[in-house]
Amino acid sequence: MTVVHEPFGTDEWWRTAVIYQVYPRSFADGNGDGIGDLPGITSRLDHLAALGVDAVWLSPFYRSPQRDAGYDVADYRDVDPIFGTLEDADALIAAAHERGIRVVVDLVPNHTSSDHAWFxxxxxxxxxxxxxxRYLFRDGRGEHGELPPNNWQSIFGGDAWTRVTEPDGTPGQWYLHLFDSSQPDLDWSNPEVREELEDVLRFWLRRGVDGFRVDVAHGLVKAEGLPDWDGHVAMVDGSDAGTGPLSDPGAPEDGSTGASNSGPMFDQEGVHDIYRSWRKVLDEFDDGVRRSRALVAEAWVEPLSRLARYVREDEMQQAFNFSFLTTRWDAAAYRTVVTGSLQALDAVGAPTTWVLSNHDVVRHPSRLGLADQTSRPNGIFAHDPQPDEALGLRRARAATLFTLALPGSAYLYQGEELGLPEHTALPDDVRQDPAFFRTQGAEAGRDGCRVPLPWSAQEPAFGFSPTGQAWLPQPTGWGAYAADAQAGVPGSTLELYRTALRLRRERRLGAGGLEWVEGYPETVLAFRIFEDERSTLVLANLGTQPVPLPDARVLVASTDLPGDGTLPPDVTAWLEG
Structure with missing residues (x-):
């Protein structure tokens, strides 16, 4: 047996928390306009309490023209009317706290909306x-400034620069936008920008939030001089992430996200000064009761040893582990990324996070059902190769179960507890993701993972809205996935999640140590989570043949076991020590 991680010796909530991401547009609609809102979220908090999560992360609900679904912020200190009011936000925070659920809110500091008063x-x-x-305005190149200041490309497709028309009507300077042209990048070398965002942190901390998820945390600072770069930037590209040979065999943390976001606009040294300052702001609100307000970085950074720099003792508490998310269905690849993640994060005394889905990637029940497991599509069209829905769900349940056993903090994306697949048949005329439009339809974009949730099998819009409206159409077969069709049903995905989260909490898996267990085929992930005298054996069969189970009590399995003492393919089981 090989011990790769020792049990945590501290009890900060964020070290072991299960955090549930709510994408407000699609969670629950309280006023019937077909768009999810804050009162809708509040009305469904009992679902999250029964699920057993420790915290909820809210994607942006700030005032915004919604050109990128709220990630284009026009006012960081107000709620967009489509989501409600500041009073609704206060009520949601209070109601969550009454249920023992902490609240983490999204912060978008890399850019504002072009509608922002500053821009x-x-x-x-x-x-x-x-x-x-306050922004990155530059003169153009060429005889008359007609060319962009450099060759950078937008993550959403096309040039990362847009030329403005000056007040006198003449063609003028250019401004940088790593994303859509409606999302101009802020200049974080400007002290006024730093002071403003620190004040925004304090505004929401005073309202009781427990932390912030920081969007594009690795992108705030750009290299001096904004040099040309011929590399490719992407949310997730099509590489076989997490499966190839390590670039340095002596550094197993050298995992690959496949995003290739290592150019002069990413992971610059100056971002760490920003987060040290933010950590001090959060520490101002350490009242000894709800201490350790947390920061989590959305940073597509590789290798993992560089990601670990974001969670050093005086910076953030967590960083998303995209190397794990992009790992294909392969036991050896998972062993590599789990070992590398734990070693890299242990080196700085931080917990590892584990995540399988979010609002930017194809849902993992569909991703794991693709015939080509090296594929990382940005959305799936109806004419693309389609996932095997049954196989994908079977693997997704198995992946979820071994993920929830891993020490550290786990993130769940809304609807994954229902087993929701990607919507792969959205008509082009309903799509709203700017990535679809900026790539001239070459990329399907992220709408397929953002479809409104099904709450009730028999109601219009599956109970998402009292009027039956939904801002994106739901698949006709989603009644079988509805929450009320699964609640209390043995073997349902919802009940699997509830059982797994209860056992995770009871057995303190998030705080345990991890050792790899030998004696199983290479296609089996076999590890033991231990703390004090108790241990839990986790076996995940990622191969094609059944494998014998040890003579031990099965605590939970991702699907019903056959009763012949074996673990079938694409199934995970937790067993007594």
């Missing part, structure tokens, strides 16, 4: 003005 002031001001200095 509108910048457009009205002259080149070189203080207003423009």
């Amino acid at each position: 509108q002031a910048a457009l009205a001001a002259a080149p070189g003005s203080p207003e423009r200095a």
